[in-house]
Amino acid sequence: MTTENHFAVAAGNDFCLIGAEDGSVTKYSLVTRELEEILLRCSMPVRDVALSPDGLWAAVASE
């Protein structure tokens, strides 16, 4: 994983989303424990991430 400060985490069944100080929201596989993709890159720190109950949406709070 990165060395960035991580401010937010949201977990699904086999993946998790991590919001970082550098503004990135990254999807990691909990099966392979590898980075799957960078979903979003905000210009400011990500303060919170939340997955919708059906797993279809991720909400991101960023400055």
Place this chain on the structure above:
Amino acid sequence: MFYLRDQSRPAKHVSWDVGGTTLAVSCTDGVVYMYSISSEQPQLLKRIDGLVKTMESDAESSAAVQWHPDGRGFAAPTATRGGLPSIMFPGKLC
């Protein structure tokens, strides 16, 4: 991807209701913004003032909202004048 731009100040927390149709955004301006989320454009349903405090984005305090499992409303940490946190539980919002 949708951008919720009704906030003029940074958002600090996001919280989904149990049904996944409503998103509560706790903003650093001390207002909780309620959005209806669907495949259409998100709609701002309500602004709730006086529930959470204004705070900086990196404040350790929490302004996070927790939804009741039956969807009737949510609770938020609210500082009373004496400094003790209390929980407000508004009625059904939408």
